[in-house]
Amino acid sequence: MSTRTGPEPFTTFAAPALPIDIANCDTDQIIPARFLRRADDDPEYHRFLLHDLRFDAVGGETDFIYNREPYRGARILVADINWGCGSSRENAVTALLANGFRCVIAPSIADIHYANCVRNGVLPVRLDAAACATLRAQLHANPGAEIAVDLESQSLSGPDQTRYDFEIDGFDKHRLRHGLDDIAMTLEHADEIDGFRADYGARRPWLG
Amino acid sequence: MGRTLFDKIWDDHVVHAREDGTDLLYVDRHLTHDLHFRAFAKLEAAGRHLREPDKLIAVPDHSVPTTAKTVADIPPGEMREAVEVLAAAADRLGFTHFPLTDPRHGIVHVIGPEQGLTLPGIFLVCGDSHTSTHGALGCISLGIGATEIQHVLATQTLWQRRPKRMRVTVTGALRPGVTAKDVILATIARIGTAGGTGHAIEYAGPVIDAMSVEGRMTVCNMTIEAGARSGLVAPDEKTFAYCRGRPFAPEGGAWDAALAHWRTLRSDSDAVFDTEVEIDGSEIAPMVTWGNSPQWATAVTGRVPDPGEAGDATTAETMRAALDYMDLRAGMALSDIAVDKVFIGSCTNSRIEDLRLAARVARGRRAVVPTLVVPGSGLVKLQAEAEGLDDVFRAAGMELREPGCSMCVGMNGDMLQPGERSASTSNRNFRGRQGPGSRTHLVSPASAAAAAVTGRFADVRDLLEEDDA
Numbered sequence A: 001m002s003t004r005t006g007p008e009p010f011t012t013f014a015a016p017a018l019p020i021d022i023a024n025c026d027t028d029q030i031i032p033a034r035f036l037r038r039a040d041d042d043p044e045y046h047r048f049l050l051h052d053l054r055f056d057a058v059g060g061e062t063d064f065i066y067n068r069e070p071y072r073g074a075r076i077l078v079a080d081i082n083w084g085c086g087s088s089r090e091n092a093v094t095a096l097l098a099n100g101f102r103c104v105i106a107p108s109i110a111d112i113h114y115a116n117c118v119r120n121g122v123l124p125v126r127l128d129a130a131a132c133a134t135l136r137a138q139l140h141a142n143p144g145a146e147i148a149v150d151l152e153s154q155s156l157s158g159p160d161q162t163r164y165d166f167e168i169d170g171f172d173k174h175r176l177r178h179g180l181d182d183i184a185m186t187l188e189h190a191d192e193i194d195g196f197r198a199d200y201g202a203r204r205p206w207l208g
Numbered sequence B: 001m002g003r004t005l006f007d008k009i010w011d012d013h014v015v016h017a018r019e020d021g022t023d024l025l026y027v028d029r030h031l032t033h034d035l036h037f038r039a040f041a042k043l044e045a046a047g048r049h050l051r052e053p054d055k056l057i058a059v060p061d062h063s064v065p066t067t068a069k070t071v072a073d074i075p076p077g078e079m080r081e082a083v084e085v086l087a088a089a090a091d092r093l094g095f096t097h098f099p100l101t102d103p104r105h106g107i108v109h110v111i112g113p114e115q116g117l118t119l120p121g122i123f124l125v126c127g128d129s130h131t132s133t134h135g136a137l138g139c140i141s142l143g144i145g146a147t148e149i150q151h152v153l154a155t156q157t158l159w160q161r162r163p164k165r166m167r168v169t170v171t172g173a174l175r176p177g178v179t180a181k182d183v184i185l186a187t188i189a190r191i192g193t194a195g196g197t198g199h200a201i202e203y204a205g206p207v208i209d210a211m212s213v214e215g216r217m218t219v220c221n222m223t224i225e226a227g228a229r230s231g232l233v234a235p236d237e238k239t240f241a242y243c244r245g246r247p248f249a250p251e252g253g254a255w256d257a258a259l260a261h262w263r264t265l266r267s268d269s270d271a272v273f274d275t276e277v278e279i280d281g282s283e284i285a286p287m288v289t290w291g292n293s294p295q296w297a298t299a300v301t302g303r304v305p306d307p308g309e310a311g312d313a314t315t316a317e318t319m320r321a322a323l324d325y326m327d328l329r330a331g332m333a334l335s336d337i338a339v340d341k342v343f344i345g346s347c348t349n350s351r352i353e354d355l356r357l358a359a360r361v362a363r364g365r366r367a368v369v370p371t372l373v374v375p376g377s378g379l380v381k382l383q384a385e386a387e388g389l390d391d392v393f394r395a396a397g398m399e400l401r402e403p404g405c406s407m408c409v410g411m412n413g414d415m416l417q418p419g420e421r422s423a424s425t426s427n428r429n430f431r432g433r434q435g436p437g438s439r440t441h442l443v444s445p446a447s448a449a450a451a452a453v454t455g456r457f458a459d460v461r462d463l464l465e466e467d468d469a
């Protein structure tokens, strides 16, 4: 039997936050395709996050916000609409984790990226656009300011201690809180899967 | 109350329903490609087994240079490693794999339908967002992430929460020179790239009914660009005719049984959709994108919009940034934009019908900019050659390559240089998608060919009229 293979459980998390003012920030921005063949434990992985925004053609740092102190120490990200749209690459979440990010807050987060976050112990929070804009403005005004997130009560507090409540699917919350590995959980239903398979094979014989 | 097509297929696959609304679904087909070459070692390291090897089909596409005919033609390094490791895993674990030397190889979303792996009524997954393509045959197809892939390998199931249902009805009839690609670009321009988030989209209406199965694939393919994970079209006689006789499709008595079931696959007349969108197909013109999001598309006869006229400050700022990146000025005519390269290919537009469309425009003309034509599979290439399309492309100075993802994504050697501008039949115009600093404009295969022979974004309808005159 393998040991626990699930992600790090998520309960509460407080950390400096990074504002990213890019609408529709797609996963090609979050991690360019040319890095997708790298191993998850590649020691360079942290550089791949938002790579082409952070580094120029010869690898020099740009003046992108994540290159500046104290934003380099951020571990929560506040984005704009449609964060993580585009390619299904889970590497986008690997790149977030390689830099210690455990929570992404945005007005909307693309479906596949959202699921990939949950599966890896990164809490995706959908907050309305006005709240996200306020948070980003506060983070620009107070570099290094913290956001504190509490999954249990489904709320977070901004740099000025304003409280925001958020919604999350019950099953996703359960997974995040316990750092659940879906496969172990699913294999508890092995008999049901076998039963389904037999019945389905009889109903849809052409699918073998 | 009636059920939608999506619900009927979903309900047919529920192994276990949790009270909180998440369902465990049985997966009929799992397709995969070279970017997931590490998935198998990971599965084995976790002490797990491939539950149903005969449900898994793999093909290399993303990492394949379009000049390579065999693995030995791939330069040593990351690309070749990905292709080799995938092939070795197929050998070891016993799943189907189409190597480079097999004419059945190609882009995963092209070969699924082509081989009859994709069939009406099934639940198909693949670790790629454009898996939405397969829904064109009347099935649920879902792009999944790496962790979900592990889950499917080990259990042949997937946990999913049922999405909301949206119906996009395209009314009227398309005008000559307007294609499926223009329909989906116009749809995304209308509902936005987040418009379909949390939904599965069923496409319906007379324009979809009249469309070929391949055209429906183009539409469903870019559903992910509208934010929805699944797009589908109710299967009809055209679909059944398309599936019939394909290598993995049922035959004989099994075919008859399948057909009887497939004929039940349509939304009930009283089914209620969470969201309904109607688009007048007669109003759609050939489309061109001008920004770094597929929603930023406009008719080729139009102009680059003015950020000053955007509804809100944030949108205006985003538009300005896009125009700056794309090196465009507000108000300039799209027909004044010159292109450096043309790419005809990708899982959106690399099927035989797409190549025929491009060839129709290219015939008797000369490309004035470098143009790559990349078929979606080895079989598409053979068909194109059998029809003499290769001669048409050659005579037009266009290069017909070996199948693969090619310039759709800058990771296999085919790409733009920084600052270069393309007319591309692919699906994403994101910054850097076709290589760092690349500038991508999305168009149909007909419009791409028009751009190739004129060197700018031309209204393909004018060229087609010249031909008819």
Ligand code: SF4
Pocket (backbone or CB within 6 Å): B061, B062, B107, B108, B109, B128, B130, B346, B347, B348, B404, B405, B406, B408, B409, B426, B427
């Ligand atoms: S052709 Fe492009 S979009 Fe399609 S699978 Fe390949 S890389 Fe992805």
